[in-house]
Amino acid sequence: MSQPIIEVRDLVKTFGAVRALDGIGFSISKGEVFTLLGPSGCGKSTTLRIVAGLESADDGDILLNGNPILSIAARINVAPEKRDMGMVFQSYAIWPHMTVAENVAYPLKLRGVGSAEIRDRVTRALDLVDLAAQSDRDAPKLSGGQQQRVALARALVYEPQVLLLDEPLSNLDVKLREQMRFELKLLQERLGLTLIYVTHDQSEALSLSDHIALMNLGRIEQIGVPWDLYEHPKTEFVRDFLGKTVTLPGTIAAIDGATARVTLGGAEGTLTCQANGLDAAAGGAVMVAIRPERVRLGAGEGGANSLTGHVETVLYQGERSECLVRVGRELITVYGPPEAVKLRGRDITLELAPDAISLWPR
Numbered sequence: 574m575s576q577p578i579i580e581v582r583d584l585v586k587t588f589g590a591v592r593a594l595d596g597i598g599f600s601i602s603k604g605e606v607f608t609l610l611g612p613s614g615c616g617k618s619t620t621l622r623i624v625a626g627l628e629s630a631d632d633g634d635i636l637l638n639g640n641p642i643l644s645i646a647a648r649i650n651v652a653p654e655k656r657d658m659g660m661v662f663q664s665y666a667i668w669p670h671m672t673v674a675e676n677v678a679y680p681l682k683l684r685g686v687g688s689a690e691i692r693d694r695v696t697r698a699l700d701l702v703d704l705a706a707q708s709d710r711d712a713p714k715l716s717g718g719q720q721q722r723v724a725l726a727r728a729l730v731y732e733p734q735v736l737l738l739d740e741p742l743s744n745l746d747v748k749l750r751e752q753m754r755f756e757l758k759l760l761q762e763r764l765g766l767t768l769i770y771v772t773h774d775q776s777e778a779l780s781l782s783d784h785i786a787l788m789n790l791g792r793i794e795q796i797g798v799p800w801d802l803y804e805h806p807k808t809e810f811v812r813d814f815l816g817k818t819v820t821l822p823g824t825i826a827a828i829d830g831a832t833a834r835v836t837l838g839g840a841e842g843t844l845t846c847q848a849n850g851l852d853a854a855a856g857g858a859v860m861v862a863i864r865p866e867r868v869r870l871g872a873g874e875g876g877a878n879s880l881t882g883h884v885e886t887v888l889y890q891g892e893r894s895e896c897l898v899r900v901g902r903e904l905i906t907v908y909g910p911p912e913a914v915k916l917r918g919r920d921i922t923l924e925l926a927p928d929a930i931s932l933w934p935r
């Protein structure tokens with residue numbers, strides 16, 4: 574593997590009695606989108622601000638292209654403006670008394686770049702975010718999405734090695750946020766930008782990232798590619814933070830390496846499942862976890878890996894229908910196609926592929 578562009582090792586940060594970061598470490602390759610994801614207060618912004626140099630740390634190291642920019646042990650702390658990173662905040666933080674072009678030019682002026690070169694680079698940056706036609710307008714008079722793009726152009730204009738984005742889309746309405754997600758991804762891919770992206774929105778993280786670090790209480794629970802985190806969560810926190818999970822109590826009937834037969838208690842049935850590396854023997858009590866979108870709804874007799882149930886009610890959502898299904902004593906939520914709305918009040922079978930079910934300790 575080539576040298577990571579950024580390496581963060583064992584960051585620790587306390588605010589009074591709060592241990593905001595409790596040993597954060599990760600490395601990022603050039604040209605990738607690396608996302609810090611997690612619930613409010615888990616330490617995402619603190620991590621990003623320490624990488625940017627806007628916040629101090631109690632312990633840890635950060636290397637940029639192998640060179641330390643922060644080392645508490647070696648007393649190294651490179652100033653933010655010398656770290657070659659651009660940052661975009663949730664609040665845009667564009668300057669209200671300036672035009673669009675003046676906003677974007679500002680970081681170059683600060684760095685003493687000559688006026689002809691500033692004109693060139695501002696034009697290029699505004700072209701990138703499709704705002705060239707707005708360059709002489711007062712920045713605050715633009716729409717939210719346009720202001721967000723001004724903030725992005727201003728961070729891109731001095732061509733930093735790494736772009737740090739803290740919830741950059743969270744102030745936008747849903748439609749605009751989804752559109753900006755595509756624009757950001759296109760721009761990142763076209764320019765080969767390296768991004769550290771902070772969000773608490775799982776679908777934003779899953780859709781934009783090459784790697785995700787899912788954080789909880791100042792620690793990283795799991796780092797991986799989005800698909801791996803979603804399909805192979807290592808902890809219950811990761812499993813329940815990403816997507817929805819239905820859990821049912823069960824007992825192991827037989828276990829053989831990677832697969833197990835499990836007898837469900839309240840749902841009355843036996844299923845073949847992924848053992849999920851669980852260290853358990855026949856007779857052991859387990860939780861059976863099912864992703865609602867991996868269940869196939871059928872009529873009549875089900876196959877080997879199926880349960881029978883009764884559809885209590887259905888919530889039609891346009892692109893899908895959410896069915897509340899009674900299986901024995903359990904109520905299970907299952908995502909079906911839109912036309913599953915017609916199953917309200919019917920008896921059905923739930924067909925479950927073994928790899929759609931995983932076992933967890935109880």
Ligand SMILES: Nc1ncnc2c1ncn2[C@@H]1O[C@H](COP(=O)(O)OP(=O)(O)OP(=O)(O)O)[C@@H](O)[C@H]1O
Binds near residue numbers: 613614615617618773
């Ligand atoms: N300047 C500060 N002074 C005191 N405590 C702070 C300060 N900054 C952050 N904290 C605390 O550190 C913890 C992590 O905060 P941080 O802002 O990094 O969370 P976050 O993951 O970005 O959350 P959010 O999604 O709400 O933005 C929280 O408990 C927060 O209250």
Ligand SMILES: [Mg+2]
Binds near residue numbers: 617618619
């Ligand atoms: Mg934050």
